[in-house]
Amino acid sequence: LERYTAPIDDAHGARIGRLVVLRDVTREREVDQLKSTLMQTVSHELRTPLASVVGYTDLLRTRPLDESSRAEILGTVHREAKRLSSLIDDFLDLQTIEEQRLVLALASFDVGELLAEAVAVFAGQSEAHRLELRPCPTPVMARGDRARVAQVVANLLSNAIKYSPDGGVVRIDAECAEGVVRVTVSDDGLGIPVGQQARVFEKFFRVAREEAVRVGGTGLGLALAHDIVIAHGGTMGFESVEDTGSTFWFTLPTN
Ligand code: ADP
Numbered sequence: 001l002e003r004y005t006a007p008i009d010d011a012h013g014a015r016i017g018r019l020v021v022l023r024d025v026t027r028e029r030e031v032d033q034l035k036s037t038l039m040q041t042v043s044h045e046l047r048t049p050l051a052s053v054v055g056y057t058d059l060l061r062t063r064p065l066d067e068s069s070r071a072e073i074l075g076t077v078h079r080e081a082k083r084l085s086s087l088i089d090d091f092l093d094l095q096t097i098e099e100q101r102l103v104l105a106l107a108s109f110d111v112g113e114l115l116a117e118a119v120a121v122f123a124g125q126s127e128a129h130r131l132e133l134r135p136c137p138t139p140v141m142a143r144g145d146r147a148r149v150a151q152v153v154a155n156l157l158s159n160a161i162k163y164s165p166d167g168g169v170v171r172i173d174a175e176c177a178e179g180v181v182r183v184t185v186s187d188d189g190l191g192i193p194v195g196q197q198a199r200v201f202e203k204f205f206r207v208a209r210e211e212a213v214r215v216g217g218t219g220l221g222l223a224l225a226h227d228i229v230i231a232h233g234g235t236m237g238f239e240s241v242e243d244t245g246s247t248f249w250f251t252l253p254t255n
Contacts, residue, residue, distance in 0.1 A: 001025070037204045041218050045087055048216070049080040056080075090220045094203060097227045104145040104231060108255060111140045111181050115172055118153045128166035131157070136176040142252045144232045149252065152228050155221040156185040156248045162215045164189025164245070181254050188245035197240060201226040225250075 004021040056077045060070065096102050112135035119133045142149070153172075160170040164187040173184045192200060192207055199205045203223035206213060229236040229250045240246035 034204070041204060042091075045216065045218050046084065049084045049087075052080050053077050053084075087218060090218060090224060093224050094220055097224065097231075102227070102231055104148060106143055106145060108141050108143050109146040109149075111142050111174055111183070111252070111254075112136060113139075114146060114150055115153065115174060115183065118150060118157060119172060121154075122157045122161065126161050128168075129161050129164070130169045131172065132169060133172045134174070136174045136181065138176075140174070140176050140181050140254055142181055142254045144252055145228075148228045149232070152225040152250060153183065153185075155225045156250075159221065159248070160185050160187035160189065160246070162217070163187065163212060176254070179254055180251050182249055182251045184247055184249040186245060186247040191242040191244050191246055192238075192240040193242045197238075200238065201236075 002023045002025045004023070006019045007015055008017040008019050010016045056073050059065070060073055060077075065073070115133055115135060119131050123131050157170065157172070161168075164170070168188055171184070171186045173186075175182045175184070190207075190209070190211055193209065196207050200207075201222050202219075204219040205223075206217060206219040226236050229252070233253050234251045236248075236250040238246055238248040
């Protein structure tokens with residue numbers, strides 16, 4: 001609370017009381033804190049890939065390079081530019097969701113098919129991990145915004161890969177019950193310390209641990225994923241043991 005006080009005098013200058021104004025500044029402090037985190041994240045996460053795009057394109061312009069070096073550099077520039085673009089998408093998504101403008105394009109889609117697609121994309125990108133998909137025994141249809149649900153799955157897969165060592169196995173399971181499908185993504189990676197688990201779905205939150213911080217990120221992915229699942233009428237949670245692994249799950253209503 002911010003406190004402001006002032007004396008109150010009558011017309012003859014005699015002190016008759018004191019005015020005390022108490023103002024709750026919690027919300028303002030929170031906004032300030034958020035702004036400074038945002039600035040830090042933007043400067044760190046945007047500048048690193050940008051610096052590499054600038055540096056590498058300069059190299060391409062000014063140096064005679066053989067075909068294979070050019071291809072390698074272009075590959076890096078492309079990857080960094082994609083990283084920038086997905087970062088900006090996250091920031092914009094966050095703003096949309098914060099202002100409660102998230103519009104879901106609802107349609108019926110096959111959950112198993114969506115999971116298989118996501119697994120194929122990540123398997124193609126990361127050969128260092130083995131992805132094991134166990135879909136529901138029979139096709140299951142959910143009603144939702146397929147692209148947004150794919151974003152949730154991609155975030156969980158990308159985290160499972162990012163925060164577990166090379167050679168690790170990532171398991172993706174779909175379990176079906178009456179009216180609901182539950183998707184689980186487990187890894188045997190870094191895990192999340194018990195003391196920090198309560199904050200995992202907060203925006204910008206990142207586990208304060210050297211091994212986790214070293215991996216790039218904005219701390220926005222899970223906050224967005226959580227909001228998207230809730231908007232679909234689902235639930236999301238996780239279990240995690242430090243240095244052993246994590247299991248993130250979400251549910252979606254099915255039709
Ligand atoms: P980030 O961009 O940092 O990956 P997320 O919102 O996706 O942001 O995740 C927030 C934080 O939660 C991460 O920084 C990481 O510390 C922790 N985390 C998320 N998923 C996992 C996981 N599978 N294993 C260990 N830690 C995780």
